[in-house]
Amino acid sequence: MNDPVAFVTGMKLLGAGLAMLGAIGAGVGVGIAAAGGVQAMGRNPDAAPIIQTNMILGMAFAEAVAIYALAVSLIIIFAAG
């Protein structure tokens, strides 16, 4: 606490780390999407191309949340005063 600049820097890094907690949900979501996709492909291998397309689409939506968290933490570290 003696050095306010170091304190602010440390808090910034802590905040960036906390912002990445958002990746938890995205990770679970991507995992569920992959599990569902693989199960569906196992049951009906003929439909694999369509399932794969939709699976990647769903994963992209789920992953976007993690990317928002990443963007926030990058902005906290490198851009925010």
Place this chain on the structure above:
Amino acid sequence: MNEEKNKRRFGAKRWLILALILAGAWAAYIGPSIFKPVAPMVVLYPEPVWPGLTLLGVPLTNTMLATLIADVILVLLAIKAYRFVKSGNLVPSGIYNAFEAIFDYLWSSVEGATGKWARRVIPLVATIFLLIFVANMIKMIPGFESIGYLEQPQKGRAYAPVALFNIGSKTLYTIDGGQQVEYHAEAAAGEAESGEHTATPTGEHEMCEACQIIPFLRGSATDLNFTLALAVIAVFMTQVYGTWALGPSYFEKFFQFRALISGGVFGIINFGVGFLELILEFAKILSFSFRLFGNIFAGVLLLSIVGALLPIIIPPGLYLFEIFFGIIQAYVFFLLATMFISMAVVSHHGDEHVEEHH
């Protein structure tokens, strides 16, 4: 039997690879300090290729230059493919083979999603895919993010410059990973203005004492401007395709006045939902641009940080990972744009849709 054969064969290549790995380890940890890995300088914004260089009044940034190179490559490929089609030769060969494979895949995706609109939709989405794909691939070429001019950074770590060799009257410099200079922004704020270059002509300029490399080329998608521009184009063209397909009634999706007048309580709710759809269009721009930017920028960050921590063995695997992600992100951008357009070109009233089938 096959395994025995392999056991006895001692190719030269594996020893070459092993020697290269050992040479890398020697260079990174034991050898002369100019080979030592440097801590990456992470900047979110793109930097100008050369101080004061402008293109049509806008500073020419390193990401713009990389995008222009990707454009040139794509145009050359397109001309080659066009010549091939014109030649009447039916059996594809060489680069056209790859073109045809990619295009077949894209075409089947677009046709599956948009049906009879596929012929009008594919020029836009396939161009977006090819541009992102080529931009993500040329980002891997060595020299990207590592060759540039030297400049004093505003903050962060900096290194002492070392002269490498002369070409004519110019001297090429590199930064010395072993000589890290603690940098204080207040002390050298004035010097930071006059950035020095890797190739200093006849030593007129003073060299910076603590330098970082400002690269000439940087991956296009590590610049939010590039991804935002693509996202705005994709979302705007979604509206254009929607209006093209449904006429002015496309905008009833957003402003449901008819439901408001005749629908009672649920009409008011539907009117609110229409406004939410309007907000969703702007959210699409955000999610498009941040997804691509975040993925590619995070990849670059990962590569440079791991490269600074452990410069042997691991980075090649990460490069493979990056190639995979470059393709996947281009495909995801393409697929999402296709899906949004396909949602826009079908009528949102269920009853009309049923009538079309009869």
